[in-house]
Amino acid sequence: MSGATNAAMGGVEALYQEAIKDYSRADHGHGRLDGAVASVRLDNPLCGDRISLQVRLDAGRIVALGHETKGCLLCRAAASLLGKRAPGLDGQGVAVATAALEAILEQGRPPPGDWPELGMFAPAGAHASRHKCVLLPFRALAQAIGQAEAGSAAIHGANHRE
Amino acid sequence: MSAAAALRAKFPLLVANPGLHYFDSAATAQMHRSALDAVVAHETGARANVLRGSYRLAEAADRAYEAARQSAARFLNAAADEIVFTGGTTAALNLVAQSFGCLLEPGDRVVISQAEHHSNFVPWQMLRERRGVELALIPVLPDGTLDLASLARVIDDRTRLVAVTQCSNVTGARTDVAAIVAAARRVGARVLLDGAQAVQHGPQDVQALDVDFYAFSGHKCFGPGGVGVLWGRAELLAAMPPFLGGGGMIGAVTEEGYTWAEPPRRFEAGTPPIAQAVGLGAALDWMMGLDWAPIHARESALCAALIDGLRRIPHVRLLGPEPSSARAPIVSFDIAGLHPHDICQVLDAQGLALRGGHHCAQPLLAALGVEACTRASLALYNDEADVAALPAGIVRAIGVLK
Numbered sequence: 268m269s270g271a272t273n274a275a276m277g278g279v280e281a282l283y284q285e286a287i288k289d290y291s292r293a294d295h296g297h298g299r300l301d302g303a304v305a306s307v308r309l310d311n312p313l314c315g316d317r318i319s320l321q322v323r324l325d326a327g328r329i330v331a332l333g334h335e336t337k338g339c340l341l342c343r344a345a346a347s348l349l350g351k352r353a354p355g356l357d358g359q360g361v362a363v364a365t366a367a368l369e370a371i372l373e374q375g376r377p378p379p380g381d382w383p384e385l386g387m388f389a390p391a392g393a394h395a396s397r398h399k400c401v402l403l404p405f406r407a408l409a410q411a412i413g414q415a416e417a418g419s420a421a422i423h424g425a426n427h428r429e
Numbered sequence: 430m431s432a433a434a435a436l437r438a439k440f441p442l443l444v445a446n447p448g449l450h451y452f453d454s455a456a457t458a459q460m461h462r463s464a465l466d467a468v469v470a471h472e473t474g475a476r477a478n479v480l481r482g483s484y485r486l487a488e489a490a491d492r493a494y495e496a497a498r499q500s501a502a503r504f505l506n507a508a509a510d511e512i513v514f515t516g517g518t519t520a521a522l523n524l525v526a527q528s529f530g531c532l533l534e535p536g537d538r539v540v541i542s543q544a545e546h547h548s549n550f551v552p553w554q555m556l557r558e559r560r561g562v563e564l565a566l567i568p569v570l571p572d573g574t575l576d577l578a579s580l581a582r583v584i585d586d587r588t589r590l591v592a593v594t595q596c597s598n599v600t601g602a603r604t605d606v607a608a609i610v611a612a613a614r615r616v617g618a619r620v621l622l623d624g625a626q627a628v629q630h631g632p633q634d635v636q637a638l639d640v641d642f643y644a645f646s647g648h649k650c651f652g653p654g655g656v657g658v659l660w661g662r663a664e665l666l667a668a669m670p671p672f673l674g675g676g677g678m679i680g681a682v683t684e685e686g687y688t689w690a691e692p693p694r695r696f697e698a699g700t701p702p703i704a705q706a707v708g709l710g711a712a713l714d715w716m717m718g719l720d721w722a723p724i725h726a727r728e729s730a731l732c733a734a735l736i737d738g739l740r741r742i743p744h745v746r747l748l749g750p751e752p753s754s755a756r757a758p759i760v761s762f763d764i765a766g767l768h769p770h771d772i773c774q775v776l777d778a779q780g781l782a783l784r785g786g787h788h789c790a791q792p793l794l795a796a797l798g799v800e801a802c803t804r805a806s807l808a809l810y811n812d813e814a815d816v817a818a819l820p821a822g823i824v825r826a827i828g829v830l831k
Contacts, residue, residue: 275778276779283771394774
Protein backbone atom coordinates (compact mmCIF):
# COMPACT_ATOMS: atom_id res chain seq x y z
CA MET A 268 0.00 0.00 0.00
CA SER A 269 1.51 3.32 -1.06
CA GLY A 270 2.10 6.33 1.19
CA ALA A 271 -0.50 8.27 -0.78
CA THR A 272 -3.07 5.55 -0.15
CA ASN A 273 -2.21 5.46 3.56
CA ALA A 274 -2.71 9.20 3.79
CA ALA A 275 -5.99 8.96 1.88
CA MET A 276 -7.18 6.13 4.09
CA GLY A 277 -6.32 8.24 7.15
CA GLY A 278 -8.47 11.02 5.70
CA VAL A 279 -11.39 8.76 5.00
CA GLU A 280 -11.18 7.20 8.45
CA ALA A 281 -11.43 10.71 9.92
CA LEU A 282 -14.42 11.40 7.65
CA TYR A 283 -16.12 8.31 9.02
CA GLN A 284 -14.97 8.78 12.61
CA GLU A 285 -16.77 6.94 15.39
CA ALA A 286 -18.89 9.98 16.31
CA ILE A 287 -20.43 9.99 12.80
CA LYS A 288 -21.15 6.28 12.95
CA ASP A 289 -22.48 6.53 16.52
CA TYR A 290 -24.91 9.31 15.63
CA SER A 291 -25.99 7.50 12.49
CA ARG A 292 -26.64 4.28 14.42
CA ALA A 293 -28.42 6.07 17.28
CA ASP A 294 -30.75 7.77 14.76
CA HIS A 295 -32.08 10.23 17.35
CA GLY A 296 -35.55 11.49 16.46
CA HIS A 297 -36.26 8.63 14.09
CA GLY A 298 -39.89 8.17 13.18
CA ARG A 299 -42.82 10.11 11.90
CA LEU A 300 -44.14 12.74 14.29
CA ASP A 301 -47.90 12.66 14.60
CA GLY A 302 -49.72 15.94 15.05
CA ALA A 303 -46.80 17.95 13.67
CA VAL A 304 -47.45 21.51 12.57
CA ALA A 305 -45.02 21.29 9.68
CA SER A 306 -43.80 18.50 7.47
CA VAL A 307 -41.14 18.66 4.77
CA ARG A 308 -39.62 16.14 2.41
CA LEU A 309 -36.32 17.07 0.81
CA ASP A 310 -34.14 15.23 -1.70
CA ASN A 311 -30.63 15.63 -2.94
CA PRO A 312 -31.58 14.68 -6.50
CA LEU A 313 -28.02 14.00 -7.60
CA CYS A 314 -27.14 11.55 -4.84
CA GLY A 315 -30.51 10.25 -3.70
CA ASP A 316 -30.35 11.29 -0.05
CA ARG A 317 -33.88 11.86 1.20
CA ILE A 318 -35.30 13.15 4.44
CA SER A 319 -38.86 13.41 5.60
CA LEU A 320 -39.02 15.65 8.67
CA GLN A 321 -41.77 16.96 10.95
CA VAL A 322 -41.65 19.45 13.79
CA ARG A 323 -44.01 20.61 16.49
CA LEU A 324 -43.50 24.14 17.80
CA ASP A 325 -44.68 25.89 20.91
CA ALA A 326 -44.31 29.67 21.12
CA GLY A 327 -41.78 29.55 18.28
CA ARG A 328 -39.64 26.84 19.85
CA ILE A 329 -39.26 23.28 18.64
CA VAL A 330 -40.79 20.93 21.16
CA ALA A 331 -40.57 17.75 19.08
CA LEU A 332 -38.85 16.61 15.89
CA GLY A 333 -39.31 13.41 13.94
CA HIS A 334 -37.52 12.34 10.78
CA GLU A 335 -37.08 9.43 8.44
CA THR A 336 -33.79 9.66 6.60
CA LYS A 337 -32.55 7.51 3.76
CA GLY A 338 -29.05 8.37 2.72
CA CYS A 339 -25.39 8.15 3.46
CA LEU A 340 -23.77 8.06 6.89
CA LEU A 341 -23.09 11.80 6.83
CA CYS A 342 -26.71 12.67 6.08
CA ARG A 343 -28.04 10.25 8.67
CA ALA A 344 -25.59 11.49 11.32
CA ALA A 345 -26.66 15.09 10.68
CA ALA A 346 -30.35 14.16 10.95
CA SER A 347 -29.68 12.26 14.15
CA LEU A 348 -27.77 15.20 15.61
CA LEU A 349 -30.78 17.43 14.95
CA GLY A 350 -33.05 14.80 16.46
CA LYS A 351 -31.03 15.17 19.65
CA ARG A 352 -30.28 18.88 19.68
CA ALA A 353 -33.10 20.65 17.85
CA PRO A 354 -35.76 20.46 20.60
CA GLY A 355 -35.58 23.73 22.50
CA LEU A 356 -34.28 25.75 19.56
CA ASP A 357 -36.19 28.45 17.74
CA GLY A 358 -35.78 29.41 14.09
CA GLN A 359 -32.92 31.76 14.91
CA GLY A 360 -31.10 29.01 16.82
CA VAL A 361 -31.40 26.65 13.84
CA ALA A 362 -30.16 29.37 11.48
CA VAL A 363 -27.12 30.03 13.67
CA ALA A 364 -26.24 26.32 13.83
CA THR A 365 -26.67 25.96 10.05
CA ALA A 366 -24.41 28.95 9.40
CA ALA A 367 -21.81 27.47 11.75
CA LEU A 368 -21.96 24.15 9.91
CA GLU A 369 -21.54 25.91 6.54
CA ALA A 370 -18.51 27.78 7.91
CA ILE A 371 -16.99 24.50 9.10
CA LEU A 372 -17.51 22.82 5.72
CA GLU A 373 -16.67 25.70 3.42
CA GLN A 374 -14.09 27.70 5.37
CA GLY A 375 -12.63 25.18 7.78
CA ARG A 376 -13.79 27.21 10.81
CA PRO A 377 -13.96 25.55 14.23
CA PRO A 378 -17.37 24.67 15.69
CA PRO A 379 -18.93 27.20 18.08
CA GLY A 380 -18.75 26.47 21.80
CA ASP A 381 -22.40 25.52 22.12
CA TRP A 382 -22.27 23.16 19.10
CA PRO A 383 -19.11 21.08 19.59
CA GLU A 384 -20.77 18.10 17.88
CA LEU A 385 -20.64 19.92 14.53
CA GLY A 386 -16.88 19.39 14.61
CA MET A 387 -17.39 15.78 13.57
CA PHE A 388 -18.34 17.04 10.07
CA ALA A 389 -15.09 19.00 9.60
CA PRO A 390 -13.37 16.29 7.49
CA ALA A 391 -16.29 16.47 5.01
CA GLY A 392 -15.13 20.01 4.20
CA ALA A 393 -12.50 18.58 1.86
CA HIS A 394 -15.18 16.78 -0.18
CA ALA A 395 -17.38 19.38 -1.86
CA SER A 396 -19.72 16.73 -3.25
CA ARG A 397 -20.59 15.69 0.32
CA HIS A 398 -21.48 19.11 1.74
CA LYS A 399 -25.08 18.74 0.58
CA CYS A 400 -25.35 15.36 2.32
CA VAL A 401 -24.48 16.96 5.67
CA LEU A 402 -26.61 20.04 5.14
CA LEU A 403 -29.78 18.33 3.86
CA PRO A 404 -31.35 17.74 7.32
CA PHE A 405 -30.54 21.34 8.34
CA ARG A 406 -32.18 22.64 5.13
CA ALA A 407 -35.23 20.48 5.78
CA LEU A 408 -35.51 21.74 9.35
CA ALA A 409 -35.22 25.37 8.25
CA GLN A 410 -38.02 24.80 5.72
CA ALA A 411 -40.19 23.09 8.30
CA ILE A 412 -39.78 25.98 10.73
CA GLY A 413 -40.51 28.49 7.97
CA GLN A 414 -43.59 26.52 7.06
CA ALA A 415 -44.76 26.39 10.66
CA GLU A 416 -44.18 30.10 11.12
CA ALA A 417 -46.02 30.91 7.90
CA GLY A 418 -48.99 28.87 9.02
CA SER A 419 -49.87 26.53 6.22
CA ALA A 420 -48.12 28.40 3.39
CA ALA A 421 -47.15 26.12 0.57
CA ILE A 422 -43.53 25.35 -0.12
CA HIS A 423 -42.78 26.04 -3.75
CA GLY A 424 -39.97 25.02 -6.03
CA ALA A 425 -38.32 21.65 -6.45
CA ASN A 426 -39.27 20.52 -2.96
CA HIS A 427 -42.69 19.58 -1.90
CA ARG A 428 -44.78 19.16 1.19
CA GLU A 429 -46.16 15.80 2.08
CA MET B 430 3.52 -6.41 -22.05
CA SER B 431 -0.01 -7.73 -21.55
CA ALA B 432 -2.74 -6.84 -24.01
CA ALA B 433 -4.38 -4.56 -21.45
CA ALA B 434 -1.07 -2.88 -20.61
CA ALA B 435 -0.42 -2.22 -24.30
CA LEU B 436 -3.87 -0.62 -24.58
CA ARG B 437 -3.44 1.40 -21.37
CA ALA B 438 -0.26 2.89 -22.76
CA LYS B 439 -2.40 4.71 -25.34
CA PHE B 440 -4.54 6.46 -22.70
CA PRO B 441 -2.69 9.51 -21.36
CA LEU B 442 -4.78 9.81 -18.19
CA LEU B 443 -4.12 6.19 -17.25
CA VAL B 444 -0.40 6.59 -18.00
CA ALA B 445 -0.30 9.66 -15.76
CA ASN B 446 -2.13 7.79 -12.95
CA PRO B 447 -0.54 4.33 -12.76
CA GLY B 448 -2.16 3.53 -9.38
CA LEU B 449 -5.68 4.31 -10.56
CA HIS B 450 -8.19 1.48 -10.86
CA TYR B 451 -10.78 3.06 -13.13
CA PHE B 452 -14.20 1.39 -12.93
CA ASP B 453 -16.39 4.15 -14.34
CA SER B 454 -16.16 3.73 -18.10
CA ALA B 455 -19.94 3.31 -18.27
CA ALA B 456 -20.20 6.97 -17.21
CA THR B 457 -17.21 8.26 -19.17
CA ALA B 458 -14.54 6.13 -20.81
CA GLN B 459 -11.01 7.47 -20.82
CA MET B 460 -9.84 9.26 -23.94
CA HIS B 461 -7.56 7.53 -26.42
CA ARG B 462 -4.41 9.36 -27.47
CA SER B 463 -5.44 9.36 -31.13
CA ALA B 464 -8.61 11.29 -30.25
CA LEU B 465 -6.73 13.77 -28.11
CA ASP B 466 -4.08 14.22 -30.81
CA ALA B 467 -6.75 14.70 -33.47
CA VAL B 468 -8.45 17.44 -31.43
CA VAL B 469 -5.15 19.26 -30.88
CA ALA B 470 -4.14 18.84 -34.54
CA HIS B 471 -7.50 20.15 -35.70
CA GLU B 472 -7.57 23.12 -33.33
CA THR B 473 -4.02 24.11 -34.21
CA GLY B 474 -4.12 23.32 -37.92
CA ALA B 475 -7.65 23.54 -39.28
CA ARG B 476 -9.78 25.48 -36.80
CA ALA B 477 -12.47 27.36 -38.69
CA ASN B 478 -16.22 27.16 -38.92
CA VAL B 479 -17.72 24.62 -41.26
CA LEU B 480 -20.06 25.26 -44.21
CA ARG B 481 -19.62 27.87 -46.89
CA GLY B 482 -16.19 29.18 -45.99
CA SER B 483 -14.11 29.43 -49.17
CA TYR B 484 -10.68 30.09 -47.68
CA ARG B 485 -8.38 27.09 -47.43
CA LEU B 486 -8.59 26.79 -43.65
CA ALA B 487 -12.40 26.62 -43.78
CA GLU B 488 -12.22 24.02 -46.50
CA ALA B 489 -9.84 21.98 -44.34
CA ALA B 490 -12.31 22.22 -41.46
CA ASP B 491 -15.13 21.07 -43.75
CA ARG B 492 -13.06 18.09 -44.91
CA ALA B 493 -12.13 17.09 -41.35
CA TYR B 494 -15.73 17.35 -40.15
CA GLU B 495 -17.09 15.35 -43.08
CA ALA B 496 -14.31 12.76 -42.67
CA ALA B 497 -15.49 12.30 -39.08
CA ARG B 498 -19.02 11.75 -40.41
CA GLN B 499 -17.63 9.07 -42.73
CA SER B 500 -15.89 7.40 -39.78
CA ALA B 501 -19.12 7.36 -37.77
CA ALA B 502 -20.94 5.92 -40.78
CA ARG B 503 -18.39 3.11 -41.16
CA PHE B 504 -18.50 2.44 -37.41
CA LEU B 505 -22.26 1.83 -37.66
CA ASN B 506 -22.26 0.32 -41.17
CA ALA B 507 -24.47 3.16 -42.38
CA ALA B 508 -24.48 5.89 -45.04
CA ALA B 509 -22.78 9.17 -44.16
CA ASP B 510 -25.86 11.29 -44.97
CA GLU B 511 -27.72 9.34 -42.28
CA ILE B 512 -25.26 10.47 -39.57
CA VAL B 513 -26.29 13.51 -37.53
CA PHE B 514 -23.75 14.94 -35.09
CA THR B 515 -25.36 15.98 -31.82
CA GLY B 516 -24.14 17.04 -28.40
CA GLY B 517 -24.38 13.48 -27.11
CA THR B 518 -26.80 10.61 -26.63
CA THR B 519 -29.22 12.72 -24.61
CA ALA B 520 -29.36 15.34 -27.34
CA ALA B 521 -29.83 12.63 -29.98
CA LEU B 522 -32.71 11.04 -28.09
CA ASN B 523 -34.36 14.42 -27.52
CA LEU B 524 -33.99 15.15 -31.23
CA VAL B 525 -35.96 12.02 -32.09
CA ALA B 526 -38.54 12.68 -29.36
CA GLN B 527 -39.04 16.20 -30.73
CA SER B 528 -38.81 15.66 -34.49
CA PHE B 529 -40.17 12.15 -34.94
CA GLY B 530 -42.47 12.96 -32.02
CA CYS B 531 -44.07 15.76 -34.09
CA LEU B 532 -45.32 13.10 -36.49
CA LEU B 533 -47.22 11.24 -33.77
CA GLU B 534 -50.86 11.79 -32.90
CA PRO B 535 -52.80 11.52 -29.65
CA GLY B 536 -53.50 7.84 -29.06
CA ASP B 537 -50.31 6.68 -30.77
CA ARG B 538 -48.12 4.61 -28.51
CA VAL B 539 -44.41 4.86 -27.74
CA VAL B 540 -42.86 1.89 -25.98
CA ILE B 541 -39.75 2.09 -23.82
CA SER B 542 -38.53 -0.26 -21.09
CA GLN B 543 -38.26 -0.05 -17.35
CA ALA B 544 -34.50 -0.39 -17.74
CA GLU B 545 -33.97 2.91 -19.55
CA HIS B 546 -31.59 5.63 -18.49
CA HIS B 547 -33.46 8.85 -17.67
CA SER B 548 -32.26 10.20 -21.03
CA ASN B 549 -34.43 7.63 -22.80
CA PHE B 550 -37.25 8.02 -20.31
CA VAL B 551 -37.90 11.69 -19.65
CA PRO B 552 -37.96 12.87 -23.32
CA TRP B 553 -40.82 10.42 -23.92
CA GLN B 554 -42.65 11.52 -20.78
CA MET B 555 -42.28 15.08 -22.10
CA LEU B 556 -43.64 13.96 -25.48
CA ARG B 557 -46.59 12.35 -23.72
CA GLU B 558 -47.38 15.70 -22.09
CA ARG B 559 -46.90 17.59 -25.36
CA ARG B 560 -48.63 15.33 -27.87
CA GLY B 561 -50.96 13.16 -25.84
CA VAL B 562 -49.26 9.99 -26.99
CA GLU B 563 -49.42 6.96 -24.76
CA LEU B 564 -46.21 5.74 -23.14
CA ALA B 565 -45.99 2.02 -22.36
CA LEU B 566 -43.22 0.12 -20.59
CA ILE B 567 -41.64 -3.25 -21.21
CA PRO B 568 -41.14 -4.51 -17.63
CA VAL B 569 -37.90 -6.00 -16.37
CA LEU B 570 -37.50 -9.39 -14.75
CA PRO B 571 -35.77 -9.65 -11.35
CA ASP B 572 -32.39 -10.10 -13.07
CA GLY B 573 -32.79 -6.78 -14.93
CA THR B 574 -33.40 -8.32 -18.36
CA LEU B 575 -36.47 -7.26 -20.32
CA ASP B 576 -39.57 -9.41 -19.94
CA LEU B 577 -39.86 -10.64 -23.52
CA ALA B 578 -43.13 -12.45 -22.71
CA SER B 579 -44.71 -9.00 -22.37
CA LEU B 580 -43.78 -7.83 -25.87
CA ALA B 581 -46.92 -9.02 -27.66
CA ARG B 582 -49.06 -7.19 -25.09
CA VAL B 583 -47.03 -3.99 -24.71
CA ILE B 584 -46.11 -3.49 -28.37
CA ASP B 585 -49.66 -3.28 -29.69
CA ASP B 586 -50.94 -2.11 -33.05
CA ARG B 587 -51.07 1.53 -31.92
CA THR B 588 -47.31 1.47 -31.34
CA ARG B 589 -45.32 3.77 -33.62
CA LEU B 590 -41.91 3.60 -31.95
CA VAL B 591 -40.06 1.25 -29.60
CA ALA B 592 -37.08 3.00 -27.96
CA VAL B 593 -34.87 0.77 -25.82
CA THR B 594 -31.35 0.54 -24.56
CA GLN B 595 -28.94 -1.94 -26.10
CA CYS B 596 -27.41 -2.65 -22.66
CA SER B 597 -28.51 -1.41 -19.25
CA ASN B 598 -26.16 1.14 -17.71
CA VAL B 599 -26.89 -0.39 -14.28
CA THR B 600 -27.06 -4.15 -14.71
CA GLY B 601 -25.26 -4.42 -18.03
CA ALA B 602 -28.15 -6.66 -19.21
CA ARG B 603 -28.04 -6.97 -22.98
CA THR B 604 -31.30 -6.41 -24.77
CA ASP B 605 -32.48 -9.14 -27.13
CA VAL B 606 -32.67 -6.65 -29.99
CA ALA B 607 -33.90 -9.24 -32.49
CA ALA B 608 -36.92 -10.02 -30.30
CA ILE B 609 -37.73 -6.31 -29.91
CA VAL B 610 -37.36 -5.69 -33.65
CA ALA B 611 -39.56 -8.68 -34.52
CA ALA B 612 -42.29 -7.50 -32.14
CA ALA B 613 -42.09 -3.95 -33.51
CA ARG B 614 -42.15 -5.06 -37.15
CA ARG B 615 -45.29 -7.12 -36.56
CA VAL B 616 -47.18 -3.90 -35.86
CA GLY B 617 -45.22 -1.65 -38.24
CA ALA B 618 -43.45 0.27 -35.44
CA ARG B 619 -39.98 1.80 -35.71
CA VAL B 620 -37.13 0.87 -33.36
CA LEU B 621 -34.65 3.20 -31.71
CA LEU B 622 -31.63 1.72 -29.97
CA ASP B 623 -29.76 3.65 -27.26
CA GLY B 624 -26.20 2.48 -27.87
CA ALA B 625 -24.52 4.50 -25.13
CA GLN B 626 -23.42 1.38 -23.26
CA ALA B 627 -22.58 -0.70 -26.34
CA VAL B 628 -20.22 1.45 -28.41
CA GLN B 629 -17.28 1.22 -25.97
CA HIS B 630 -17.25 -2.51 -26.73
CA GLY B 631 -16.74 -2.23 -30.46
CA PRO B 632 -18.23 -1.18 -33.80
CA GLN B 633 -21.95 -1.75 -34.36
CA ASP B 634 -23.89 -2.82 -37.44
CA VAL B 635 -27.24 -1.06 -37.66
CA GLN B 636 -28.15 -3.08 -40.76
CA ALA B 637 -27.66 -6.38 -38.93
CA LEU B 638 -29.45 -5.00 -35.87
CA ASP B 639 -32.23 -3.99 -38.27
CA VAL B 640 -33.18 -0.91 -36.23
CA ASP B 641 -34.29 2.54 -37.48
CA PHE B 642 -32.48 4.94 -35.14
CA TYR B 643 -29.26 4.54 -33.16
CA ALA B 644 -27.80 7.01 -30.66
CA PHE B 645 -24.44 7.17 -28.91
CA SER B 646 -21.97 9.54 -27.23
CA GLY B 647 -18.33 10.26 -28.02
CA HIS B 648 -17.18 10.26 -24.42
CA LYS B 649 -18.45 6.70 -23.91
CA CYS B 650 -16.22 5.34 -26.67
CA PHE B 651 -12.83 6.88 -25.89
CA GLY B 652 -13.50 10.17 -27.70
CA PRO B 653 -14.19 13.71 -26.54
CA GLY B 654 -17.22 14.85 -24.60
CA GLY B 655 -19.77 17.23 -26.09
CA VAL B 656 -20.35 15.23 -29.25
CA GLY B 657 -22.64 12.36 -30.08
CA VAL B 658 -24.25 10.68 -33.04
CA LEU B 659 -27.80 10.08 -34.13
CA TRP B 660 -28.14 7.65 -36.98
CA GLY B 661 -31.52 7.38 -38.66
CA ARG B 662 -32.75 5.68 -41.81
CA ALA B 663 -32.66 8.14 -44.69
CA GLU B 664 -36.39 7.98 -45.43
CA LEU B 665 -37.23 8.64 -41.77
CA LEU B 666 -34.86 11.58 -41.44
CA ALA B 667 -36.22 12.98 -44.71
CA ALA B 668 -39.76 12.94 -43.31
CA MET B 669 -38.87 14.56 -39.98
CA PRO B 670 -39.12 18.30 -39.33
CA PRO B 671 -36.14 20.10 -37.82
CA PHE B 672 -35.80 20.29 -34.05
CA LEU B 673 -33.57 23.34 -33.48
CA GLY B 674 -33.73 26.30 -35.84
CA GLY B 675 -30.72 28.39 -36.81
CA GLY B 676 -27.80 28.58 -39.17
CA GLY B 677 -26.93 25.57 -41.26
CA MET B 678 -30.31 23.82 -41.09
CA ILE B 679 -32.11 25.95 -43.67
CA GLY B 680 -32.55 25.93 -47.41
CA ALA B 681 -33.43 29.62 -47.62
CA VAL B 682 -34.85 32.23 -45.24
CA THR B 683 -37.08 35.17 -46.16
CA GLU B 684 -39.14 37.51 -44.04
CA GLU B 685 -42.08 35.26 -44.75
CA GLY B 686 -40.53 31.94 -43.84
CA TYR B 687 -37.81 29.37 -44.32
CA THR B 688 -37.20 26.04 -46.00
CA TRP B 689 -35.41 23.05 -44.57
CA ALA B 690 -32.01 21.76 -45.56
CA GLU B 691 -31.73 18.10 -46.42
CA PRO B 692 -30.62 15.69 -43.64
CA PRO B 693 -28.22 15.50 -41.91
CA ARG B 694 -27.79 19.32 -41.97
CA ARG B 695 -31.47 19.80 -41.17
CA PHE B 696 -30.69 18.52 -37.68
CA GLU B 697 -27.39 20.34 -37.11
CA ALA B 698 -28.48 23.93 -36.46
CA GLY B 699 -25.73 26.28 -35.38
CA THR B 700 -22.02 25.62 -35.27
CA PRO B 701 -21.59 21.93 -34.54
CA PRO B 702 -18.97 20.52 -32.14
CA ILE B 703 -16.38 20.39 -34.91
CA ALA B 704 -13.15 19.49 -33.12
CA GLN B 705 -15.05 17.09 -30.87
CA ALA B 706 -16.46 15.35 -33.95
CA VAL B 707 -12.97 15.15 -35.44
CA GLY B 708 -11.68 13.62 -32.19
CA LEU B 709 -14.56 11.18 -32.15
CA GLY B 710 -13.77 10.19 -35.74
CA ALA B 711 -10.20 9.39 -34.69
CA ALA B 712 -11.41 7.30 -31.74
CA LEU B 713 -13.79 5.38 -34.00
CA ASP B 714 -11.06 4.84 -36.61
CA TRP B 715 -8.83 3.43 -33.88
CA MET B 716 -11.60 1.15 -32.61
CA MET B 717 -12.31 -0.11 -36.14
CA GLY B 718 -8.68 -1.20 -36.42
CA LEU B 719 -8.80 -3.40 -33.31
CA ASP B 720 -9.31 -7.14 -33.20
CA TRP B 721 -12.38 -7.27 -30.96
CA ALA B 722 -12.80 -11.01 -30.41
CA PRO B 723 -9.93 -11.31 -27.89
CA ILE B 724 -10.93 -8.01 -26.28
CA HIS B 725 -14.49 -9.27 -25.74
CA ALA B 726 -13.14 -12.54 -24.36
CA ARG B 727 -10.96 -10.67 -21.89
CA GLU B 728 -13.71 -8.20 -20.87
CA SER B 729 -16.08 -11.10 -20.32
CA ALA B 730 -13.53 -13.10 -18.28
CA LEU B 731 -12.77 -10.05 -16.12
CA CYS B 732 -16.47 -9.45 -15.62
CA ALA B 733 -16.97 -13.08 -14.52
CA ALA B 734 -13.97 -12.84 -12.16
CA LEU B 735 -15.34 -9.62 -10.70
CA ILE B 736 -18.74 -11.18 -10.06
CA ASP B 737 -17.01 -14.15 -8.45
CA GLY B 738 -14.88 -11.95 -6.21
CA LEU B 739 -17.82 -9.82 -5.10
CA ARG B 740 -20.03 -12.81 -4.42
CA ARG B 741 -17.59 -14.04 -1.75
CA ILE B 742 -18.14 -10.89 0.34
CA PRO B 743 -20.90 -11.28 2.97
CA HIS B 744 -23.97 -9.03 2.64
CA VAL B 745 -23.22 -8.13 -0.98
CA ARG B 746 -26.25 -8.39 -3.24
CA LEU B 747 -25.36 -8.50 -6.92
CA LEU B 748 -27.72 -7.06 -9.52
CA GLY B 749 -27.97 -8.20 -13.11
CA PRO B 750 -28.20 -11.33 -15.18
CA GLU B 751 -26.15 -14.52 -15.16
CA PRO B 752 -24.09 -15.80 -16.80
CA SER B 753 -21.83 -12.81 -17.24
CA SER B 754 -22.07 -13.25 -21.02
CA ALA B 755 -25.67 -11.98 -20.75
CA ARG B 756 -24.36 -8.55 -19.82
CA ALA B 757 -21.95 -5.88 -20.90
CA PRO B 758 -19.05 -5.81 -18.41
CA ILE B 759 -20.96 -3.84 -15.78
CA VAL B 760 -21.45 -5.13 -12.24
CA SER B 761 -23.70 -3.26 -9.81
CA PHE B 762 -24.19 -4.30 -6.23
CA ASP B 763 -25.80 -3.32 -2.97
CA ILE B 764 -24.26 -3.92 0.45
CA ALA B 765 -26.85 -4.24 3.22
CA GLY B 766 -26.71 -1.30 5.61
CA LEU B 767 -24.17 0.72 3.64
CA HIS B 768 -24.85 3.62 1.32
CA PRO B 769 -23.11 3.61 -2.08
CA HIS B 770 -21.68 7.11 -1.59
CA ASP B 771 -19.92 6.07 1.58
CA ILE B 772 -18.61 2.93 -0.12
CA CYS B 773 -17.34 4.93 -3.11
CA GLN B 774 -15.68 7.48 -0.83
CA VAL B 775 -13.64 4.80 0.95
CA LEU B 776 -12.86 3.04 -2.34
CA ASP B 777 -11.59 6.32 -3.76
CA ALA B 778 -9.12 6.61 -0.91
CA GLN B 779 -7.69 3.29 -2.14
CA GLY B 780 -7.39 4.44 -5.75
CA LEU B 781 -10.59 2.75 -6.93
CA ALA B 782 -12.92 4.99 -8.98
CA LEU B 783 -16.53 3.76 -8.85
CA ARG B 784 -19.87 5.50 -9.03
CA GLY B 785 -22.71 5.02 -6.56
CA GLY B 786 -26.28 6.23 -6.59
CA HIS B 787 -29.29 5.77 -8.81
CA HIS B 788 -27.26 5.99 -12.04
CA CYS B 789 -30.02 8.04 -13.72
CA ALA B 790 -32.20 4.92 -13.76
CA GLN B 791 -34.61 5.41 -10.88
CA PRO B 792 -37.49 3.42 -12.44
CA LEU B 793 -35.15 0.44 -12.90
CA LEU B 794 -33.83 0.62 -9.36
CA ALA B 795 -37.38 0.84 -8.04
CA ALA B 796 -38.29 -2.26 -10.07
CA LEU B 797 -35.26 -4.10 -8.68
CA GLY B 798 -36.13 -3.02 -5.14
CA VAL B 799 -33.01 -0.99 -4.35
CA GLU B 800 -32.68 2.69 -3.48
CA ALA B 801 -29.18 3.06 -4.83
CA CYS B 802 -26.30 0.83 -5.80
CA THR B 803 -22.58 0.86 -6.45
CA ARG B 804 -21.41 0.19 -10.00
CA ALA B 805 -18.17 -1.17 -11.42
CA SER B 806 -17.88 -0.96 -15.19
CA LEU B 807 -15.03 -2.32 -17.27
CA ALA B 808 -13.49 -1.35 -20.59
CA LEU B 809 -10.68 -2.72 -22.71
CA TYR B 810 -7.95 -1.12 -20.55
CA ASN B 811 -9.01 -2.84 -17.31
CA ASP B 812 -6.93 -5.79 -16.18
CA GLU B 813 -6.60 -8.54 -13.59
CA ALA B 814 -5.00 -6.16 -11.09
CA ASP B 815 -8.12 -3.97 -11.21
CA VAL B 816 -10.41 -6.92 -10.70
CA ALA B 817 -8.31 -8.23 -7.79
CA ALA B 818 -8.20 -4.81 -6.10
CA LEU B 819 -11.96 -4.24 -5.96
CA PRO B 820 -13.14 -7.03 -3.62
CA ALA B 821 -10.22 -6.32 -1.28
CA GLY B 822 -11.10 -2.63 -1.35
CA ILE B 823 -14.73 -3.34 -0.56
CA VAL B 824 -13.81 -5.52 2.41
CA ARG B 825 -11.68 -2.66 3.70
CA ALA B 826 -14.48 -0.16 3.08
CA ILE B 827 -16.90 -2.29 5.08
CA GLY B 828 -14.35 -2.28 7.91
CA VAL B 829 -14.15 1.52 7.88
CA LEU B 830 -17.90 2.07 7.61
CA LYS B 831 -19.38 -0.52 9.98
